[in-house]
Amino acid sequence: MARHVIVGGGTAGWNAITTLRELDQGDSEIILVADETPYSRMVLPYYLARDIAESHVYIASPPKLAALSVDARLGARAEKIDASAGKLILEGGDEVEYDNLLIATGSSAVKAPVPGADGENVHSFWTFPQARAVASGVGEGARVAMIGAGFIAFTILNALVSQGVKLTVVELESRILPRMIDDTGAGIVQDWLNDRGVEVRTSAQLASIEDKGDAKLLKFKEGPDLEVDLVIMATGIKPNIDWVAGSGLETNQGILVDEYCRTNVENIYAAGDIAEGPDAVTGEKVVHAIEPTAMQHGRVAAANMAGQEVAYKGSLLMNIVDVLDMEIASFGAWDDADAEVFEAVRAERPAYRKLLFHGGRLTGAIILGKTREIWTTNDVGMLKGLVYTGVDISEWKEHLRENPFDVKRAFLASGAAGGLLPETILGRPSISAHEIAVSS
């Protein structure tokens, strides 16, 4: 019986486990080495909003892992790989032999390197314990500073506002969401926030965080100080890659993988935030550090570990975030200076669309508008479909140049749906998660 060893039980690791069991119904040994009980980080904002209980965050409890016949070494950390011997070495010295090894160790939050960053009431928001710490510190009227106005910061913004905090968002760059939307979109979102009582300070460089009684005093290179009760540092993440040094694995920003999610070392796969794999639009290898890519990597890697020879065309970079009932989504290469760009703003709604073309092919898109209005259209998913498939819509180009808001008929006429229907990653229909089980 083949032995699959999986390091990390986040989105990528967990999807690999369920996919292995979907394919082999228990006909392999799975050892999970994970320093945390499996959960999905992206559910943490709903925990912070007190929409869901702690138990809801965990995707797999120890009994569920046991039911899937997974030998789960929870709390264990991988320290080293001895690829020539086919062994994983754990902290504390235990060794685990593998036939296939999947590295799915994700990323960690990085705090801005300023004096006081490690002080009390200054938290990252990346792990469950960090989310608990923030949750216990926010409540009606609490003054909170969010350092960093990137995607992760925005995923928790609604939750903070729902708890009644007085929020100030601080961004080093000249605008918010620098890696998710363009200047036009960011401007609309910034106005939207200001109108709803969220203060946004851009081009603001934090210099230090000092204690002032029970409060925190933020000092900046320029501009007035800011006094708050709690500081959240959403200042970036980095792949948990240091521990694989010396293993012979080829790395860049992440561990390089091909369209099978294989690394350069035999029988070693990598998936999720740790993996630098093919992008569906450009074909180039990138670290997306998003949930859907982690899920796809996990499934593709597992299929190959199970011996299925599954190559995939790469994942699409995409994000969606709701900011106080404004929907913001972007797909693919939305920031491509070489693309032909069609855009339109409806300031009174507000709403914004941006379509990026190379020839007859849509290679990137931004869609932004009121949540109440966006979902009366099919446009979010249809833009995804057009960018992902790269289907030729030359015939619609002139129409879309004038009417970037009218993508539906272009999508329908493109035949994108017909091309997609036979497409599968694993070559089989999905089953419900609760139907995945080991045969006795």
Added chain:
Amino acid sequence: MREALSSNRGGAMKILKIIPEKCTGCMRCELACSYEQTGTFQPSKAVIRVSAFEGHTSYAPYTCPQCDEAWCLTACPVEAIGISPAGAKDVADDICVGCKLCTIACPYGTMFYDIDTHKAFKCDLCGGNPACASVCPTDAIVYEEADKTDWVGPFAAERAKSPAGPLAGVL
């Protein structure tokens, strides 16, 4: 277990077959759908939606094709999407946290978000008795065993090439 799984595997399943040539644009499907799904007549919350072509002289309804390897289902971080006895991919409201990942995963544009319930929603085939097909007076929507195919694409492509061209009938 293999047998139990096979119930959902491809093969014979009733789907919503759409024959756009028969659609007159009466929008009854949208009304019936929203009523069945939400208890009120609000076409903005229908999960079957009619598009106009050629300056509002032809129409086509469009909804979730219940694709086989469902993008929405695999994308959900909390495993809120399952497969109903009717074979529909279905959102469990008590598990869904409203993160919208399924809405950007689905490349067909047929997964939506309800701003009032804060949950994702989609076509669930009305538990095996779809309201849209029941009310369509011209049988442009029929619920029967059929291939999962792009029922609307060729029709829409043909309309786009008509003299009125794609510019006609902007909705």
